[in-house]
Amino acid sequence: MPEIDPVPLAQLTTLRVGGTPRRTVEARTRDELVDTLRDLWSENEPWLVVGGGSNLLFGDDDFEGTVVLVRTEGVERLSSPHEGRVRLRIQAGHPWDDLVAQTVAAGLSGIEAMSGIPGTTGAAPIQNVGAYGQEIVETLVEVELLDEATGEVATVPASELGLGLRTSVLKKHYGSVPERSAVILSVTLELRQVGHGDVPVQGAQLRTALGLAEDAAVSLGWIRETVLATRARKGMVLDDADNDTWSAGSFFQNPVVSAEFAATLPPEAPRWPMAPEPAADTIIPLDRFEGFIPPRPTSLPPVKVSAAWLIEHAGMAKGFRLPRSRASLSTKHALALTNRGSASAEEVAALARLIQQRVQSEFGILLQPEPVLVGVEL
Template sequence: MTEIDPIALRELTTLRTGAAPRRMLEASTTTELIDALREVWTGGDDWFVLGGGSNLFVGDEPFDGTVIRVLTTGIDELPSPHEGRIRLRVQAGHSWDDLVAYAVERGYAGIEAMSGIPGTVGAAPVQNVGAYGQEIQETLVEVELIDEHDSDAAVVPAADLGLGFRTSVLKHHYGEAQGRRAVILSVTLDLAVTGDGGRVVRGEQLRRALGLEDYEPVPLSWVRERILATRAMKGMLLDEADPDTRSAGSFFQNAIVPERVAGTLPPECPRWPVEPDLDTVTVIPLDSYYGLSPRPDRPEGLVKVSAAWLIENSGIRKGFKLPRSRAGISTKHALALTNRGDATAAEVGELARFVQSRVHAEYGLLLQPEPVLVGVDL
């Protein structure tokens, strides 16, 4: 590991806010990363790890602790126990989109719809990244991680990560304690080997995004090109010349509410059912079993509703800015809060609170932030 002169976090995050922390370390190998973490944990310093900086909203006051930059890279190809598949073990600091490009070039399918997502591979399982109906949990086998204050790294299967919609036990949600405070060292994915023949696209959300009408195989490279073009049109592809890309992506999560709450919203508000747990087991003691199983109570279903629709229909349009503020809603995507030019974290936070208040006033729902907040309160 290398200790460097701290760099202002506005230079290392896509939302471009944040002063220089008190201390900064860089780790270019797994060993260096583990050593850096152990040193910080032993000293009791406040800390966080920084990858691509694409899901961080950092405050204006200097972070009084240590920031560890994860710069590890590398992809190892491993045999898969499943016929027609291959496993990739990827270092945590590797660019996610570089990994997607690597897989597509070699005909490895399963992550092509997630082309153009910024950030690093190590951050991908933390928030279960996904796009157009494809999520990392579909191909994730395991991660190698190290728990805070633990001396040894461990391999943890994907099933133990509590993966859900844009979440896991590793993610620090605003206002909640982290389920498991650990740092991912590497990620292992299991992908289908399609070669040059392409793949039939099955998911309806992805088919709609690609404009597919038949079920003929299409090249993975074609899927990637179309997804990158779509993300660029929405300002979700990093571009130095485009202020709409100076964001943390979708700033607010889609709201997940009970069916009865969703029923109070206008019918035109987009909504999607949240899949119920179909693995629930009912245990009946033998001494009370008389040949009939009790009918289980049907739990109230949950519904995911569009935060973008709620924002726009509460009177906040694309391109909206508060007076004299350098922060604004993207001109292309209502969910993205953008830095239009040297905006402070205070300005971005003011805009976020205004959006929350408008949606709450109109629909009674309090939108929750998607990025990890460091030194910021909403």
């Protein structure tokens, strides 16, 4: 087992909080990762796998177990059964943004809008990462998993991962356990070969975010540079000198509510229907009428609401903090909880609890945390 001196979680997470584990193991190859996990599981040892630490809030108490650092890297180019496409098999510890940069440099499209997202590639399918209308579910072919229950390696197609809005069967949501306890060893994506010239931008949400017309054509490199600049303005690109980036990104999920409930919110609250509106009335000519009229949908589709808007309009503006606390909302983005320097995990949690309470009191919505919480209660 490739053991190193124990490293505090405060040095391994982008929120820069967390106690020290009893042991730290650094797995740099796939075999080291598999052997380490099998050993821990056979010994019934408490364990935690950490990649980039960008989606983790770890408590202040020390961890009586082993932290496994996934440091496996590498990208293998594979053929695709679909014309004009290529598949990439990426090791779990490969930095996500490095992968995006590599695909853009190679003229491969499908993940360019997810530039600047911190963390590792193996973590991306766990919460179906996405940005500006792109999600990994759109390009994910399969993952290679090491299953805790069996200790065996299995190749699992994307269709079996339960990928949804920032979720999968592998994610440990706050207050629950994952449906399947397993560790991703590699990820296979399928991307379009578009080259380095200007190409039409797919997706209305991405075009809107980039300020592009419906018929606009730009290069992958332009999209990447623009997305990175946009994320940097929001404090969402890691920068040691900027405390606004000492965060876990968006701390709360954008809530999904019924259309009926959304109608009770102030009309200016941003919202996005999760499915198309019901179709208009259908006219069936008599010569084609077969005596059956399909029933109309009885309810409207659910609606996603902006958590950042709810937070700000519950009285907590950008930069809000509790008295004497070293944790605050980002000064650039109300959805990011940040460490202003030497904050404790409990200070971050106290701010999160207050946000939940105020939003629930004002709007009747209980915001759910997006990061994985270990040793912390909200």
